[in-house]
Amino acid sequence: GGLRFVGKDADKGDRMEVIELSEAIHPYFVATQYHPEFNSRHTRPSPPFLGLLQAAKVTASAAVEAAAAA
Numbered sequence: 001g002g003l004r005f006v007g008k009d010a011d012k013g014d015r016m017e018v019i020e021l022s023e024a025i026h027p028y029f030v031a032t033q034y035h036p037e038f039n040s041r042h043t044r045p046s047p048p049f050l051g052l053l054q055a056a057k058v059t060a061s062a063a064v065e066a067a068a069a070a
Contacts, residue, residue, distance in 0.1 A: 009034070018048075028055030 002025040007018025021029035028051065036046035045053075 007032070027059055028052060 002022040004020050004022070005016040005018070006020050007016070009015040009017050015033075017033040019031045030048050030051065032048055036048045040046040040049055
């Protein structure tokens, strides 16, 4: 398992539009049916884009620390 439906459409709430895999399976896996880029702004990024950047930062930091320790 690990695949979860986590978001519904904003209009009626009867259609699933966002899925995630658990972090135990993948550090950041999100799929959306809608277009989060339409709501993203420079000072207010959409949650899927902000989450991707945060996950990338954590992964990059861990890789740098591992390389330094080697």
